[in-house]
Amino acid sequence: MTEVERHGFDVVVVGAGGAGLRAAIEAREHGKRTAIICKSLFGKAHTVMAEGGIAASMGNVNDQDNWQVHFRDTMRGGKFLNHWRMAELHAKEAPERVWELETWGALFDRTKDGKISQRNFGGHEYPRLAHVGDRTGLELIRTLQQKVVSLQQEDFREHGDYEARIKVFQEYTVTRVLKDGDRVSGVFGYQRESGRFFVIEAPAVVLATGGIGKSFKVTSNSWEYTGDGHALALLAGASLINMEFVQFHPTGMVWPPSVKGILVTESVRGDGGVLRNSDGKRFMFEYIPDVFREKYAETEEEGDRWYQDQANNRRPPELLPRDEVARAINSEVKAGRGTPHGGVFLDVSTRLPAEEIRRRLPSMHHQFKELADVDITAEPMEVGPTCHYVMGGVEVDPDTASSCVPGLFAAGEVAGGMHGSNRLGGNSLSDLLVFGRRAGLHAAQYAEAAQEDRPLVEQEQIDAAAEEALAPFSAEGGENPYGLHQELQQSMNDLVGIIRREGEMEEALQRLAVLRERAVNAGVEGHRQFNPGWHLALDLRNMLLVSECVARAALEREESRGGHTREDHPTMAAEWRRVLLACSLADKPVPGEGAIVLQRKANPAIREDLLGLFGVDELKKYLTEDELPGAEADLPPQRADTDAEKKSENGAEH
Amino acid sequence: MSYEATFRVWRGDAEGGELTDFQVEVNDGEVVLDVVHRIQATQAPDLAVRWNCKAGKCGSCSAEINGRPRLMCMTRMSTLPPDETVTITPMRTFPVLRDLVTDVGFNYQKAREIPSFIPPQGVKPGEYRMQQEDVNRSQEFRKCIECFLCQNTCHVVRDHEENKPAFAGPRFLMRVAELDMHPLDAAADSGLDRKATAQEEHGLGYCNITKCCTEVCPEGIKITDNALIPLKERAVDRKYDPLVWLGSKIGLRRG
Structure with a gap:
């Protein structure tokens, strides 16, 4: 029998970034004993790296903004593949979630009248992102972290124990979700420091583990982003949707090699920065797709005027959604118009006074100066696409964030559906808050209902999980896990990257199958105490599973949409919008074959009143004939955007 | 190369x-x-x-x-x-x-000992109004990435294990300053004097403003000048601190 450290809680939250902490706070506020599992130290999660801001239609800078406009932008950004209900809840609830942070001590940048300032961002019609310079993620995580501490102080006053109702397990990693029959019964994992195993028994588990970027070579993601929650969900019997949609952020650093992929915030463009190729040309004007043509400036002059006068000018194309900008940069570089280090120029130095750049973009100024010897107030940056975000994730109920496995919830990047095929900048931090809260709330309610009949943890499952986790110590002539990881990253980067081709993805699947066989023999040296080689060997299982999901779904989807571009199927197909590709674990994986099975599911039809927020002409670009709203006789054949806007103002709930 | x-x-x-x-x-x-x-x-x-x-x-x-x-x-x-x-x-x-x-647990323990932000009574979410110039000071301290290099460097605890129970360290004294300078923190209304607690409960008096913490801060936060010295100046109204007096005589602080 395996010796483990055992705990019992009502709700276990796996992940301590924005979504996890927000979920934990909600569960605790509903009186549930809550455990937070943190893969690294408390307060270091990937959320800390978010730069630009939190999208919420508070209308502080432009009072035309409201949830309907935010909803429309989100659906457009995701090319209408988004789950409409998630996009609706997100747009409606984001302002409350931001305001609430202020009551917990957050200090956002201010407008002149003392409200929360909001900045422009790609794909957002109005200035919408609440921000703190370019370190918004740090403010978010610190605020949530400090809120957790304040709840612990409350418990200390009442119970004499800081951890009476909410406890953070720092540097603990979950390797298995445990089940009692169909239901979740807890989690199993290891403590980094000692290498010892632990089990937390709990009826409700919230996955909030973030993304998968570490499967790619060039990424803005931190070491923790190994797809743990995605894999845990698959292994527990849940399904993942939209895994083919991976966001390549258009602007990552490209030089020096050791920092390749580190994010350069979209705020640089939101605040006036422009993209130029090696000919000095602002090339984005050449890349405005038809679906967005009416919304974007045709000349540099108009684009520049927009920063001052948004009512009478259209936005510059540098602020197109991220997928468009990333593809454009990719094309320019391929056409030989790239910079010496294979990127394009992003220049803010000729657009804003040096002092203003230092004030608005302090982290970027610091980052380039320290890491690349570039002074962004005096010279352009070199940037190129970097793997940034996965739109795909656990298929959840939009209102409750629950997966198809009873007791298993998911929120934040690990959940799928909210962003469709492409996420808008700023919609991630708001997503974390809105659905983190919902997951915590519904997990607490579920745990309450399960009090009478708590699921039990079976020893057999603990033993099996322990055996799996210890395997790397007994691997014969073990392969170096670092080497395997590098091969995986190279394969995904080369074969399932920003532009995809059928043959390459087939090759990727073959390579992944081989890597999975080899990963079984990943061996480690030394002992269990804080052993990074061992941790990586265990993470490889997760990265290989999610990589297969990405490759398999990408091969299946024969169209180009958002974060999925097929060179052999370059256009967007309305029929494909109705299809979601769902990945689940194969019953009996055959060695050398895939571990994942793919299933086509119907994308739920968008509610009629929400469709009414768009003009029919626009809807025709995305929907099939029979999906267009109502009978033609009921609606005027062409509904201008302005009419829709009037309607949305009248119907505003916030 | x-x-x-x-x-x-x-x-x-x-x-x-x-x-x-x-x-x-x-x-x-x-x-x-x-x-x-x-x-x-x-x-x-x-x-x-x-x-x-x-x-x-x-x-x-x-x-x-x-x-x-x-x-x-x-x-x-x-x-x-x-x-x-x-x-x-x-x-x-x-x-x-x-x-x-x-094991950086010391820092997480100290973080818990600093009373949290106290929201103002009667101001609803969405109604908070603050001017940028009034939040600048606290925002500087909120740039802290909690690398704990300042805690590591501070000679009060670097080679003095015995001082650890009584001393929060620069990072958490700065947290006290941050909350004290927050325009809407309602500590005073609820009977909490943050300045006094810095001195009495978090060991501000141990700090003799050698600025080692500021020198190692990767975020370039002026911990000593902007957080600790103002906190000492405020505390000094209540309690005589010979180091502040000395500092003022030898020009370690301005004005």
Whole structure:
């Protein structure tokens, strides 16, 4: 029998970034004993790296903004593949979630009248992102972290124990979700420091583990982003949707090699920065797709005027959604118009006074100066696409964030559906808050209902999980896990990257199958105490599973949409919008074959009143004939955007 | 451009350990953390090191490089002489767990001892109004990435285990200052005097403004000048602090 450290809680939250902490706070506020599992130290999660801001239609800078406009932008950004209900809840609830942070001590940048300032961002019609310079993620995580501490102080006053109702397990990693029959019964994992195993028994588990970027070579993601929650969900019997949609952020650093992929915030463009190729040309004007043509400036002059006068000018194309900008940069570089280090120029130095750049973009100024010897107030940056975000994730109920496995919830990047095929900048931090809260709330309610009949943890499952986790110590002539990881990253980067081709993805699947066989023999040296080689060997299982999901779904989807571009199927197909590709674990994986099975599911039809927020002409670009709203006789054949806007103002709930 | 460097890395655990030499390749533009990762990937897969973002934003990879407390991800190899050995040791103030990883629990314990933000009564969410110039000061302190290099460097606790129970350290005294300067913090209304607690409960009096904390801050926060000295000045109204008096005489502070 395996010796483990055992705990019992009502709700276990796996992940301590924005979504996890927000979920934990909600569960605790509903009186549930809550455990937070943190893969690294408390307060270091990937959320800390978010730069630009939190999208919420508070209308502080432009009072035309409201949830309907935010909803429309989100659906457009995701090319209408988004789950409409998630996009609706997100747009409606984001302002409350931001305001609430202020009551917990957050200090956002201010407008002149003392409200929360909001900045422009790609794909957002109005200035919408609440921000703190370019370190918004740090403010978010610190605020949530400090809120957790304040709840612990409350418990200390009442119970004499800081951890009476909410406890953070720092540097603990979950390797298995445990089940009692169909239901979740807890989690199993290891403590980094000692290498010892632990089990937390709990009826409700919230996955909030973030993304998968570490499967790619060039990424803005931190070491923790190994797809743990995605894999845990698959292994527990849940399904993942939209895994083919991976966001390549258009602007990552490209030089020096050791920092390749580190994010350069979209705020640089939101605040006036422009993209130029090696000919000095602002090339984005050449890349405005038809679906967005009416919304974007045709000349540099108009684009520049927009920063001052948004009512009478259209936005510059540098602020197109991220997928468009990333593809454009990719094309320019391929056409030989790239910079010496294979990127394009992003220049803010000729657009804003040096002092203003230092004030608005302090982290970027610091980052380039320290890491690349570039002074962004005096010279352009070199940037190129970097793997940034996965739109795909656990298929959840939009209102409750629950997966198809009873007791298993998911929120934040690990959940799928909210962003469709492409996420808008700023919609991630708001997503974390809105659905983190919902997951915590519904997990607490579920745990309450399960009090009478708590699921039990079976020893057999603990033993099996322990055996799996210890395997790397007994691997014969073990392969170096670092080497395997590098091969995986190279394969995904080369074969399932920003532009995809059928043959390459087939090759990727073959390579992944081989890597999975080899990963079984990943061996480690030394002992269990804080052993990074061992941790990586265990993470490889997760990265290989999610990589297969990405490759398999990408091969299946024969169209180009958002974060999925097929060179052999370059256009967007309305029929494909109705299809979601769902990945689940194969019953009996055959060695050398895939571990994942793919299933086509119907994308739920968008509610009629929400469709009414768009003009029919626009809807025709995305929907099939029979999906267009109502009978033609009921609606005027062409509904201008302005009419829709009037309607949305009248119907505003916030 | 590549060259071969000698890295001398402390390896061991709570029981003890020693410096171990590695010959390792260094490439153009790399930072110390890149080289440590190369050692991990090619020579010592179980070398324990904390890191997350590798972009100076999370504050995980704190260590002492040639004796100087720094973030490994923000220390470029080009700033170190190529022909000299690079020595990396764990932060000295905290107990070693393994190799370069230390037990930083002290900091999380201190964080809990600082009373949290107290929201103003009767101001609803969405109704908070603050001017930018009034939030600037606290915002500077909220840039803190909690790398704990200031805590590690502060001589009050660096070689004085006995001071740890009574002293919150610069990071958490700065947290007191941050809340004290927050335009809407309602501590005073609820009977909490943050300035007094800094002195009486969090050991502000131990600080003798040598500015070591400010010097090592990777975020460039002026911890001493902007947080600790103002806190001392406020506290001094209540309690005589000879160091503030001395500081004012020898020109360590302005105005």
